Amino acid sequence: MPDSASLLSDGPAIVLVEPQLGENIGTAARAMANFGLKDLRIVNPREGWPNEKANAAASRADHVIARARVFPTVEAAVADLGFLLATTARSRALAKPVIGPKEAAGALRGRAETAIRGGILFGRERIGLMNEELSLADAIVTLPIDPDYASLNIAQAVLILAYEWRLSGFSDEKAALPFGRPDDPPATKDEVLHLFEHLESALDAAQFFRPPERRPSVVESLRAMLQRASLTGQEVRTLRGVIAALERRPTRPREREDGSLTTERGD
Amino acid sequence: MPDSASLLSDGPAIVLVEPQLGENIGTAARAMANFGLKDLRIVNPREGWPNEKANAAASRADHVIARARVFPTVEAAVADLGFLLATTARSRALAKPVIGPKEAAGALRGRAETAIRGGILFGRERIGLMNEELSLADAIVTLPIDPDYASLNIAQAVLILAYEWRLSGFSDEKAALPFGRPDDPPATKDEVLHLFEHLESALDAAQFFRPPERRPSVVESLRAMLQRASLTGQEVRTLRGVIAALERRPTRPREREDGSLTTERGD
Numbered sequence: 001m002p003d004s005a006s007l008l009s010d011g012p013a014i015v016l017v018e019p020q021l022g023e024n025i026g027t028a029a030r031a032m033a034n035f036g037l038k039d040l041r042i043v044n045p046r047e048g049w050p051n052e053k054a055n056a057a058a059s060r061a062d063h064v065i066a067r068a069r070v071f072p073t074v075e076a077a078v079a080d081l082g083f084l085l086a087t088t089a090r091s092r093a094l095a096k097p098v099i100g101p102k103e104a105a106g107a108l109r110g111r112a113e114t115a116i117r118g119g120i121l122f123g124r125e126r127i128g129l130m131n132e133e134l135s136l137a138d139a140i141v142t143l144p145i146d147p148d149y150a151s152l153n154i155a156q157a158v159l160i161l162a163y164e165w166r167l168s169g170f171s172d173e174k175a176a177l178p179f180g181r182p183d184d185p186p187a188t189k190d191e192v193l194h195l196f197e198h199l200e201s202a203l204d205a206a207q208f209f210r211p212p213e214r215r216p217s218v219v220e221s222l223r224a225m226l227q228r229a230s231l232t233g234q235e236v237r238t239l240r241g242v243i244a245a246l247e248r249r250p251t252r253p254r255e256r257e258d259g260s261l262t263t264e265r266g267d
Numbered sequence: 268m269p270d271s272a273s274l275l276s277d278g279p280a281i282v283l284v285e286p287q288l289g290e291n292i293g294t295a296a297r298a299m300a301n302f303g304l305k306d307l308r309i310v311n312p313r314e315g316w317p318n319e320k321a322n323a324a325a326s327r328a329d330h331v332i333a334r335a336r337v338f339p340t341v342e343a344a345v346a347d348l349g350f351l352l353a354t355t356a357r358s359r360a361l362a363k364p365v366i367g368p369k370e371a372a373g374a375l376r377g378r379a380e381t382a383i384r385g386g387i388l389f390g391r392e393r394i395g396l397m398n399e400e401l402s403l404a405d406a407i408v409t410l411p412i413d414p415d416y417a418s419l420n421i422a423q424a425v426l427i428l429a430y431e432w433r434l435s436g437f438s439d440e441k442a443a444l445p446f447g448r449p450d451d452p453p454a455t456k457d458e459v460l461h462l463f464e465h466l467e468s469a470l471d472a473a474q475f476f477r478p479p480e481r482r483p484s485v486v487e488s489l490r491a492m493l494q495r496a497s498l499t500g501q502e503v504r505t506l507r508g509v510i511a512a513l514e515r516r517p518t519r520p521r522e523r524e525d526g527s528l529t530t531e532r533g534d
Contacts, residue, residue: 030418031423033413033416033418034412034413034416034417034418034419034423035411035412035413036413036415036416059418060416060418061416061418089445090446091445091446091449092449093449094449095448095449095451095499095501095502096448097448098444098446098447098448099441100440100441100443100444101440102440103440103441140448142444142445142446143430143444144302144430144433144434144437144440144443144444144445145301145302145433145445146300146301146302146303146433147445148303149300149301149303149327149328150301150445151297151300151301151326151327151328152301156298156301156423156426159423159426159427160426160427160430163410163411163427163430166411166412166413167411170411173367173368173369173370173411174366174367174370176367176411177365177367177409177410177411178356178358178409178411178412178413178414178417179357179358179365179409180365181362181363181364181365181407182358182359182360182361182362184362232362234362235362
């Protein structure tokens, strides 16, 4: 009985059925590695195994290639699985549920969480999976491709399913990203307000607001623009330097008696 | 001013910045075609343009290659866009929002619906995008890859974004799939009930239920199994034939006086 922690960390088994080209095995391994899948199974690869072209195409996904297992038949490759999906790009007469990659990932993750090992069958380059191979599966997975141009290769299909598998492990997309916006903290409302006042007093001095009745609406529009930019504290300081430079004032902020900074004259 | 119908049908502009290999342009075009994108722009391709290797790798995505436009600079390639995203695999010091492919697709579709042309920048094979190119963008897109193995090629990044663009045009994943379960209609409850009764009377005759007190729970379990299979009408008829064959009864259903079918004897 597998444990759910190792199933969740390895991801579902990716079973390539009779792939013709080593290169496709390598690019599929790379797609797996990109999204954290580790269990690659290959049924009767035409070029034999190990395969130099697979290694070359796998780029740095050596760990997936090194762990890959070769089986003589599909039945042997899926024997230990409790839940099996099969990919196909064409409608088949089989009366099985047809699901998309997101639902597939959710179903596989649900099984893994209850210690049921799942896998996905991927067919041969040209002819896909045979009906008797499809009949082993609990459901058919297909991708939401443009029906006018259905020509996804194996590694691309593996990539989309691996991508959805990885996403399914996070509460939302943002949590799954490897990095976020650099954490330069946003400016406080006080810093932003001082920027507004600095800009507006500089514009008053330059007699920018003409006629004066229009001042309130122009001020409002300038403030809206700056607000929308979600400035960081550093950016506010940069902009105050810019305004000061245009005013021909000293750009180095000075400390006020109360400890706050200013670039204004005679404060 | 572009119209929203053509923006929605062409999809966002895919801008490849100084791609080194024609093959990558071709596989990117193919990824676009799979998910219905049409506007490919190439900035200063190293091998020149047109490119035989791009054509070969594009497979049947000739229509994307034929419409592709080449520009001398990134600025020229994005000049007509009102919303621009830039892909990067590494965290950068730029203070810009960082979003995932799903949010990116939603943002691009929202713009297209209001007739704003959007696009996505993809960087060079090895070194990605320069900081001054990233600074043209409204936001950074990155993919939820495994940080221990970040090595997505251009066509793979295009594929994921094109996939999310296509999904974003449908109310749910199921609606985006090119086909569903074959529409052999599900069995009616009446057909299923007659199957249950047929099976149970055959098992009664074979004295399967022993001790007889266990009959109700075994019947319940058999019915649950069959119910879970969501049988079609055709499958129910097949199973009744199977039971009749095992009973050594005639397998051809006969018509009753009321017009219903039966495989039972002496009805």
